[in-house]
Amino acid sequence: MTLTEHFLIERPSFDPATGKAVFTYGLDDLRFTETLTLPAGADPSAAASPSFAKLLELTAIVLGVSYFKLKAPFVIAAPEIALSEAERAFTIDVYENGLGEFYARNNLMRFGKLSIEAPLDSEATRPTLDLPNRTLLPIGGGKDSLVSVDLLTHTGVAFSPFAVNPKGPIITSIAVIGTPPVYVTRTLDAEMIRLGKEPGYYNGHVPSTAINSMIAALCSVLFGYNQIVLSNERSASEGNVEFDGRETNHQYSKSLGFELLIASILSDATGGALKYFSLLRPYSEARIASLFTHETKFDHVFSSCNRNFRLTGNDGPLWCGECPKCHFVFLIFAPFMAKDRLLSIFGKNLLDNPAHEGSFRELAGLAGQKPWECVGEILEAAACLYTLTRHADWHDAAVVKAVKADLFAQYGEPALQLAMAECLTDSHDHHIPPALAAKVAAYAV
Structure with a gap:
């Protein structure tokens, strides 16, 4: 297969009146457009903030993995998106380790070989946002996030359920939770989906938790939440196979290592206002x-x-x-x-x-x-x-x-x-704020 020269990520746009974010990508002579439809009623000042602009650009980068993998080139180009050194490292991590299973199952050697071409952003952090003390809780429809519901409920932490393209067990679980949710519609480019089934193009697993986490971060800033609480267990940090000199992990974007990395990126983008951690990290x-x-x-x-x-x-x-x-x-x-x-x-x-x-x-x-x-x-x-x-x-x-x-x-x-x-022994290797960790430990006996 002939490799394309680079994967192009263009500057995204957002219309606060409609709640629509548009992301555009290029691969050889192919062009792709993806949209997110966020709820109406966003705070206009939040939408105009430097933090939201930064998070929107980082979301464009993370969403791009779905289009990049069609050809898996060695160069990622974002000429209109300025990135700090930490954000460059984050980008490479998402496109290397986040796609580790994709590379292993397609026998593609990419680890240590990808590069990002983007202007340097010398501003390490943004002004601190004033985010209310509220929790956004992604609901996946399985047992894990529902255990988080129980833990948060019994420790007195108010939360809003969150989901991207909710369906099936997500909708039925949230109905039983009984708390108004925050829903986002993600519309992938239909041509990308079609090409992924055609000869001459690659297909495979993408880091969906990373994708949904970035979308949750956009909603946190627009609608006022100061923490995103994940439901990833300690088992998620164990990989599947050794490939190309690294352990590859189907659940990489659920791992503790990635949690610490994205938590730092989201904190920097919001001046330390937005926290990100998994409530279930101590548990098997x-x-x-x-x-x-x-x-x-x-x-x-x-x-x-x-x-x-x-x-x-x-x-x-x-x-x-x-x-x-x-x-x-x-x-x-x-x-x-x-x-x-x-x-x-x-x-x-x-x-x-x-x-x-x-x-x-x-x-x-x-x-x-x-x-x-x-x-x-x-x-x-x-x-x-x-x-x-x-x-x-x-x-x-x-x-x-x-x-x-x-x-x-x-x-x-x-x-x-x-x-x-x-x-059945809880781990101390987690990123939960100490006060909340103590309350959860007292309840989860």
Whole structure:
């Protein structure tokens, strides 16, 4: 494939009257336009602020990954967007590590080879914005953000649910939350979507959490929120495979490393006014599953199955029961949730189908590699399976019986016991403001 010379990012525009932001990109002789439609009623002075202008430009850069990946050139050009040294490093990180899975699955060597051509912005920070003490909480439709809802509610932190292109479980979950949401419509260029299916163009995974976080930052400034609270767990920092000299991670933009990087960028852009952190960073996926069991009202509206979040939508059940996401979520709930409740949520026993054995083996590191999905750590999955071998409700399930001997042989029972204990021990490696961290820790026992 002939590589295009560079990927062009033009200066974006925003109309506060309509709430429409327009982003334009170039790739060879191709031109693409993407739009965001934000809610009406933005503060005109906020829209005219240097902070919003900077965030809009950075959003243009991050959204651009969807168009860049069609050809994956080595040069990113933004001739009308001035970037500080920190913002240049952020851009390269998004286009290298954020697209790590895309490069690995397309066998493209790009790490350490990309460059950004843009004017130098010598102004490291913007004037401090006056943002109200309010929280914007992205809702993904799965268990994690709903645990954050419970934690924030019980610690007295008011919040507004936030989502980009809400559908399916996002809408049903927010309906149960009962708090007015902030919704944004993202309209991708149709030609980009078409070309991604054509020979001669690449396609693959993009860092969606980075994209949605930048859009949330725009809304925070326009509508007055001083913190964006994510729901990313500590397991998200574990990668999938080694490729081109680096660990590549399907969940890179959910990792702690990226959280610290984007938090710094958003803080600089707003003069320190906007905070960004994950409320669930101290927890493993298993610990989050145990916290989810405290509340039943979301049982039949949430889903982590990716079939619910396709561009074409999904008219089927909330859980397909066949994919690694379904299998992993079922696995981490099983040690903590009553069996009849879990079967009611999923509609069937995913651990009692011999056809699923291979998938559970991959999750637990007994075969293949960690799936390219938002699933937890390999040792965490192994520890949960170990717990089920000793659980009255699950020890006779077909998959549990089939993997038990290999599980014990590979890890050893003492190591699995220790791993389960560590899954349920909260980490201190997080970015949560100390006062809030203390309140959450007191509640989440």
